[in-house]
Amino acid sequence: MSGSDIESELQAELAAEMSRRTSKLPPPPPEPSDDLVASLCLSALLALLALLAGTGVAMALGYAPAADDAVASLAWLELSFAGRVLRAAHFHASNLVVLLALATLGYMVWRGLYRRPGHWRWWRVAVLLLLLLAAGFTGQLLPFDQNALHGTQIRLGYLGDVPVVGPLIADFLRAGDEPGTAALARFYALHVLVIPALLLLLLRPLWRDARANGGQYVHFGAAGAVLALVLLAAFVVPAPLGMQGTLAEPYADARPEWYALPLYELLKLMPAGAAQTLMLVLGPLLFAVVVVALPFAERVAAEPERLKLPARIGLGVVLVAMLLLGALPLLQDSSDKRGWFASYDVEGLMLAMGSRNDALGPEDATLPPNAHLHAHDLRLLHERLIGVYPDDIDADARTKWDAWARDGASAALALFKAADSDAQQQALKDLRQACTSCHEAHEVDVIVNPLAQTQGGAALTPMFFDTALLASLEPRELRARGTKRIMDQARFRMRDILAHAGIVDDVTDRSKEQALVDLRHISERIASLWEDNAGSWFDEDKWQAWSREMIAAVDRLALATDREDLAERMAELGRTCEACHDGGDEPDMPIEWRYRNLLQ
Ligand code: HEC
């Protein structure tokens, strides 16, 4: 055998071996930049951004960024069909764009598209997501309805918990003690100037990323599909708009946006304090580190393919955790009928109606300048009344009920739209006619024209307690068990209320409404305390009779109209306490407590 024969044989063997080996290797990973789906996602995102910009500009033409006008200006926009679709399109697009950005990021992790040389595109999408979240955060306050205001108040609270920079940013955004017109101006400026300007910087490179793959037509197809989806949703489902935002009235329905639900639940599961703060800092930080570091991680792993599996597992774990955490509050809410599942009862709706109706003042007088806001609220409340009945009415009465509720809603709408004071007066009369028609049929004895409530026609004195607030509060848990401790609690709550009225010199951090609700709860507990005191000085009938008197006196206290009235009613309550204290059968062991002790 000659040398060249051996050589060629060896070479042939080598070639065979090589081909065997390469056929076992997986195909080389695609260049990160050539992925059609990612490019199409980017096209769809760009289309949504364009839609958001267009609808945003159109809405800005009619939107009034002031605490007392925002809801009304949007309600005004919603009166026309085009306005309603416009606002709904902005709303749905803003949700879809976040969903799509999240999905794009997830897809890029799944396919390993964070790898160099595609890493810039990966970071761009992450920054896009951040800007979209900021736009969502600032946009949420703009309607300034109950959900917007209470939600923002909660979010700013969390933001303020972030150490060092948190309070600075939160205070800057809040622009005062609580979010109002000044805060609205800042949120509005960020939402329509600052964030769009930053997005504009991203636009060109994102545009190039999108065009890297696929022909023109598929891109038009992807963009057209999401736009069609948003428009379809906008025609069918309007954007929500609630009652005028006010922190004075609690709002148990405040819930975060869907994409913040997992974080919200995580915070709820954490004990308050250090753990929550840690979560608030570590969560976003971890996210940022992962996003920044992923493209570098492949350098450490000699073969980029090896990183793919851990990244996919990580993505799966995060996804499942988010879904579970997001579903938890929904499940809780749906069983408690809270949040998005809130259900209203007639009494609660009526109390809310009562306070707004009172604020409109007597007929034939000038309406207050914010009458349109009350009208808007009354319209919503009447609409909610449809289909919500007191338990015991038959089918016929239900039909009538709905008809009156609709009458009320349309009268409230007429009041909202009224162009002059004659039209206002007519609408107010119609509105109150709807109230009285329904009340008469249901034998409800409530005066809906405040004028009739006072003889001389003087303006109605505002209540000392806010009835709407009272109705929505629940008593705080009473930890004390023994008679003595519960009695003390009663005394403290009375003192809280007296302090609010300025009758005693004291400070309290419990609202007067909360103190009253607690006092009511305590007085009911006193009624049930007889067992503990049985056999000492009291017989049961007397104990129950005294307790009833006391509970009735607490209820009368709730009707106090002003400070003087309150002082009188409080003294009356004090007398019912003393009646029991004096009434023991064993006169040589009197109970020392006297109402006048409170006043010192
Ligand atoms: C469709 C029927 C209906 C309409 C319309 C209606 N109400 Fe009522 N209202 C009721 C019923 C029923 C009650 C008794 C509810 C209860 O206490 O359970 C009630 C009770 C009230 C109460 C007393 C609530 C309480 O528990 O102390 C007020 C205040 C009130 N309504 C105000 C108004 C005002 C103001 C309007 C009009 C702007 C109005 N209502 C329209 C049916 C109606």
Ligand code: HEC
């Ligand atoms: C149904 C009867 C009854 C009524 C009504 C009642 N109390 Fe008493 N109260 C008692 C009894 C019994 C004691 C003695 C408890 C003990 O020493 O264990 C007491 C004791 C007290 C004490 C003294 C507690 C102590 O530290 O020794 C205070 C304060 C007091 N009551 C406040 C009130 C107030 C305020 C009200 C009205 C809101 C009220 N009570 C209504 C039966 C009543």
